[in-house]
Amino acid sequence: MISFFTKTTDMMTSKKRWAALVVLAVSLFVVTMDMTILIMALPELVRELEPSGTQQLWIVDIYSLVLAGFIIPLSAFADKWGRKKALLTGFALFGLVSLAIFFAESAEFVIAIRFLLGIAGALIMPTTLSMIRVIFENPKERATALAVWSIVSSIGAVFGPIIGGALLEQFSWHSAFLINVPFAIIAVVAGLFLLPESKLSKEKSHSWDIPSTILSIAGMIGLVWSIKEFSKEGLADIIPWVVIVLAITMIVIFVKRNLSSSDPMLDVRLFKKRSFSAGTIAAFMTMFAMTSVLLLASQWLQVVEELSPFKAGLYLLPMAIGAMVFAPIAPGLAARFGPKIVLPSGIGIAAIGMFIMYFFGHPLSYSTMALALILVEAGTASLAVASALIMLETPTSKAGNAAAVEESMYDLGNVFGVAVLGSLSSMLYRVFLDISSFSSKGIVGDLAHVAEESVVGAVEVAKATGIKQLANEAVTSFNDAFVATALVGGIIMIIISIVVYLLIPKSLDITKQK
Template sequence: MTLAPAPKPAVAPPSPHPRRWAGLAVLSASLLLVVMDMTILNVALPAVSADLRPGAVELLWMVDVYSLVVSGLLVTVSALGDRWGRKRTLLTGFTIFGLASTAVLWAGSPGEVIAVRALLGVGGAMIMPSTLSMIRTLFTDARERATALGVWSAMASLGAALGPILGGLLLEHFSWHAAFLVNVPVMVVAIVAGLLLLPESRNPAPGRWDAFGTVLSIAGMVALVYSIKQFGKEGAAGPGPWIALAVAAVTLTWFVRRCLGRPDPLLEVRLFRSRPFTAGTLVAVTTSIAMAAVMLLMAQWMQLVQGHSPLETGMRLLPTALGALLMSPPAPWLAARFGTRPVLAGGLAVSGLGLGLLPAVPATYPWIALSLFLLGLGMGSLAIASVAIMAGTPPQKAGSAAAIEETSYELGGALGVAVLGSLAAVVYRGALPPAPAGGGLPGPAADAVRESLGGALEVARQAGAAGAELARQAKAAFTTSLEVTGLAGGLLMLAAALAVWWLVPRDLDVTASHH
């Protein structure tokens, strides 16, 4: 009697990590803190300026050095995490972030605050993509991963909203140092929890490290973000931004070609061959562009036009976070039920509609709150963008995918402030009467009025009773610039919605398991 050959055992899918949900809690909490920290500092900057009296250039570096360092290091640090270990990279990031936050106690000059901000950028660059790539490796089931990324997305939105509120609270009771020191206890908890709960993961076959590629990526990204920021501040007249842009174009083209030519590239550029991946990245960029610019202008409008304190302003910006929190967790379910394409494109369209409302409704808070809520609601459904980016990515390339997504957010933020911020400045100047306050202002004062709303209000304050009309004109001009910028951001998001509808296949379901 011959025995029939035994059937080959089916390859079992990798078993889910037993502590994955506890791990997600650590990752989400750390992301919440890093995002909060970025926004807290925006609120704290006036207090830092008043105390340390930085020059104009020093003040710019205080603001910009963080994003320059983060965008420069994202690619390198993500590749490092794939090789060295993502948990190790994340915990190192926590440590650097905590130490840099403590170092602020000894920062007594603008230069020292800039150094602290740069160190925070190093920590932030290690934390942000590590949280994303670890979710990709912790959650092997596609549906669970979609839920986890929904939670991750909601935490990012919540952090951006809570930052100004926490910053306002801290600054009302303590010195500006508190905006940094608040990180220290949270980082200690995150390190302990991370050591206990997170598994280590890395690329099993990472290949050789590309040292020259590392230099190209850092130089290219720093030059690109720097040029965008300079265009926003100086306009296109000076040579500086153009030189930086040329350096960025040469180094980044060289870097991409180098990555395409290597079997083990520093950044897996070939991921862009996937249309859902490209669509997810496009969503990340456009959302950041519109959000960064409108939130910056909205915060100024609420404080300078409406006269609210930083804390009151933070509270009034909450509808955005509320919308995102409501929509992020059910977004994967909606994508499974109705398809990825309608949820992604629909989310962009709803956000675009929210921004497009600004010029169409009266500039009173109930309408502004509705506009912000719609913006957040649309953003919440964009949790699916992260799922689309990570779903088609093999686990060993998770670091590359996370780096591309995080870089998209960084670049989008810089572009938003530079491009839409410049548009807002042009509209503001154009909306002022040719001779503000009936003319009669000396040259420097007239320049200050045209430069910014803050400058105009300062001139009006010094002019005494005669300044009331000037303040009214400047506030009306700024409100117009907010409305026009909102419309531009809304149109950009609607255009992106059409592009995403075209890019994403009709039958794509990013929440389906592909074992």
């Protein structure tokens, strides 16, 4: 590694290395927390800013979408410029942009803020993992540090709704953004003193491939936008079809460009390694399952159970318990029984949680949902094993690239979980809700449109018009859409579990670096 990197970690004491890990863990916690913290603020934000159903989805997932689009190019930039500088710059931007929420008076402004936070996060996230590879040269210490990284990655997303709920109990939805500011200040100050600088030597510095950057960002945005439009307008609209074809074309060109490059932004050849592919697929799907379930569960608690944001956050605590209990032991289980058994089993356990929601969810009760959430998070604890698989056969010179790929998989899983399962839920809600039956009671035009856009909108229309039956049917429709979406998610997870099992070599040992 020394031949490829200019670094200042040789004289770091053991205490300073672990202190540096704390800074990196806090950095990761804040960025992953921001993926889900807004979920709890969404109902209040919807009431105040009145965004459309599609805008609601953009508010939630634009952050992760931008992360996914910018992580690979900004990871290359951080390698060249310096990881410490990139991390601290990212946090400074994170804090400043979060303060801008004071001026938010429209859904478009909130989306813009989430976009900029995504860029800041893309400077932060890949450096947390690549710096671990630089700071911890001892394989055993590095394995422990990677386990901590994986645990924080999982717990951060789980605690987002809990912290968000606690804040919203006393403050407005703006606090879901302002909580970033003190974290950013602490990270910048601590990072200045504790983190070492590291970057590629001039001979190995990666250039910033602008065409590949444009292709990856435009391709991913086009792909997710198309999925959203299909959920809103159905499959008859020609424009989303045109966009999705263009998006896939750009992604294919991006892959071909990087395959033919001697200095690729993304070394696609890494996916030829079966363990690497298995790890990235598992990382993608664990986030796919967890984020979509969190989004729907938080809305169910606040709308169907009529809980306050804080109580809804506490009611989601079973997911955090599942993460804290199972994430620390996942690497040990993989070392004893092998990743070929542990990783697919984890994904399968998450699928069982989703199946429970469907088969025992008519109507869904909190006890049923709590059990399901524990199983979903217990399954997603396999993130720690996925991280080890991704790094296992990756050459030292490609460690930064592998870290960027891993982060991208987490973010893409988050994006597609919301876009695919979230959009499916919205579509099923509109199918189950027979809004035309209320036309004789004056629910037509804009009122009907608002009621069809979301269950929150339907409840507000019911309160304004005094038609309680509309609220009851909207809640029932949302419940049925939620559990039906969980069934689809569970089926997908079972398929992925089988794929991951087939990919992982039987004799693979994650305790031995190749």
